[in-house]
Amino acid sequence: MVSPGVREFALTAREGTHDMGTGVATPTWGFNGDHLGPTLRARSGETVRVRVTNDLPEETTVHWHGMHLPAVMDGGPHQMIEPGGTWEPVWTIDQPAASLWYHPHPHGATEEHVYRGLAGMFWIDPDEGPDTRLPHRYGVDDVPVVVQDKRLDDDGELDLDDQGLEIGLLGDRVLANGTWGGHVEASTELLRLRLLNGSTARTYGLGFSDDRDFDVVATDGGLLERPVATTRVRLSPGERAEVVVRLAPAERVRLVSYGAELGDVVIPSVFGADDVIDVLEIRARDRLEPSPPVPEVLTSIERLDPSAADARREWELEGREINGQGMDMDRVDATVTAGALEQWTVRSRNPYPHNFHVHDVQFRVVAVDGAPPPPLLAGLKDTVYLEPHVSYDLLMRFGDHADPEHPYMFHCHLLLHEDDGMMGQFVVV
Ligand code: C2O
Numbered sequence: 001m002v003s004p005g006v007r008e009f010a011l012t013a014r015e016g017t018h019d020m021g022t023g024v025a026t027p028t029w030g031f032n033g034d035h036l037g038p039t040l041r042a043r044s045g046e047t048v049r050v051r052v053t054n055d056l057p058e059e060t061t062v063h064w065h066g067m068h069l070p071a072v073m074d075g076g077p078h079q080m081i082e083p084g085g086t087w088e089p090v091w092t093i094d095q096p097a098a099s100l101w102y103h104p105h106p107h108g109a110t111e112e113h114v115y116r117g118l119a120g121m122f123w124i125d126p127d128e129g130p131d132t133r134l135p136h137r138y139g140v141d142d143v144p145v146v147v148q149d150k151r152l153d154d155d156g157e158l159d160l161d162d163q164g165l166e167i168g169l170l171g172d173r174v175l176a177n178g179t180w181g182g183h184v185e186a187s188t189e190l191l192r193l194r195l196l197n198g199s200t201a202r203t204y205g206l207g208f209s210d211d212r213d214f215d216v217v218a219t220d221g222g223l224l225e226r227p228v229a230t231t232r233v234r235l236s237p238g239e240r241a242e243v244v245v246r247l248a249p250a251e252r253v254r255l256v257s258y259g260a261e262l263g264d265v266v267i268p269s270v271f272g273a274d275d276v277i278d279v280l281e282i283r284a285r286d287r288l289e290p291s292p293p294v295p296e297v298l299t300s301i302e303r304l305d306p307s308a309a310d311a312r313r314e315w316e317l318e319g320r321e322i323n324g325q326g327m328d329m330d331r332v333d334a335t336v337t338a339g340a341l342e343q344w345t346v347r348s349r350n351p352y353p354h355n356f357h358v359h360d361v362q363f364r365v366v367a368v369d370g371a372p373p374p375p376l377l378a379g380l381k382d383t384v385y386l387e388p389h390v391s392y393d394l395l396m397r398f399g400d401h402a403d404p405e406h407p408y409m410f411h412c413h414l415l416l417h418e419d420d421g422m423m424g425q426f427v428v429v
């Protein structure tokens with residue numbers, strides 16, 4: 001029996017094999033299939049119930065990245081599912097429309113579980129149904145694009161050796177939705193791509209092969225107030241951006257990673273920042289259906305006043321530690337009052353890449369080294385790239401799911417760093 005306002009999903013994590021576009025059956029993991037997972041969709045205000053089954057030979061978890069929900073439903077390292085076991089989180093969606101995602105979070109093994117293929121998107125639709133001002137037909141003019149890099153060995157198996165790289169696994173092929181060298185066919189003038197960096201380590205600078213402008217309409221936690229016209233969007237692991245690109249009939253254009261501007265990173269080539277790699281080809285049909293123009297105003301986002309913060313905290317990321325400490329499942333690093341407004345100042349002290357992700361909340365970047373944030377950081381975010389030695393002031397309002405027993409995580413989303421302990425825990429009380 002499905003009651004109105006309740007969405008039920010079943011996800012089974014299992015082993016399989018998948019041809020990534022190389023002609024070889026690569027052993028992979030997936031949700032409900034051989035590789036990756038279905039896009040789950042629910043409306044703001046609906047109650048979601050997911051039956052998660054673990055058919056893998058080892059324990060795992062499923063975390064709802066970007067979702068505001070009770071800590072015990074969060075799917076972090078405290079909600080392990082044994083092989084053969086099930087877990088059934090339930091929560092009510094209480095946040096704006098956004099492109100979120102889900103992935104495993106077992107402490108010490110997240111990099112490997114995601115790299116093997118466990119990831120999918122979770123789209124929150126507005127409570128009145130799809131936003132018809134923007135392209136919104138799934139798979140037609142509104143397309144998920146999970147961007148991930150992989151390296152295969154000579155036998156066509158995923159190469160799980162990070163070769164001692166400081167940032168972990170860095171692949172030499174970039175896949176879109178699990179396929180290397182793939183394309184989408186476009187039948188409309190405007191195409192909306194919901195880009196997710198689902199990679200373990202690589203940061204992308206995404207743009208089009210002819211350097212055309214496109215509009216960024218949303219970032220991690222939902223719509224920007226106004227579309228931002230640009231030629232590049234930088235996405236570090238875990239970040240999302242929704243872009244709308246205009247197409248001409250019969251044209252072909254490629255979505256390309258031009259390597260990311262990583263700021264002051266030493267030897268960018270070692271971190272993939274010099275790589276120019278095709279991600280996906282777009283093939284426009286000879287005739288394109290007209291699309292309504294992108295609205296000039298998309299939404300309005302509540303202003304948060306830094307001077308009204310109830311608490312301030314500072315987090316320094318260095319090596320594999322935050323504030324000089326590695327992750328300890330039994331240590332709580334911050335106790336937050338339910339409903340509090342907090343300002344977290346975050347900084348990387350390394351000359352190589354880190355980013356910063358906070359569970360449960362969407363934050364606002366209110367300052368970057370004291371200056372107002374660039375337009376692409378001005379919306380709702382749950383993950384932010386940290387340029388080395390630059391400080392980021394993040395302002396966030398914590399929710400009302402008080403639970404002193406179950407912590408939420410905050411961490412670097414370069415998954416090797418997270419696994420190695422660059423993670424802390426907070427409780428909301
Ligand atoms: Cu995307 Cu703590 O995770």
Ligand code: CU
Nearest residue numbers: 064065066359
């Ligand atoms: Cu998360």
Ligand code: CU
Nearest residue numbers: 354412414417
């Ligand atoms: Cu890191």
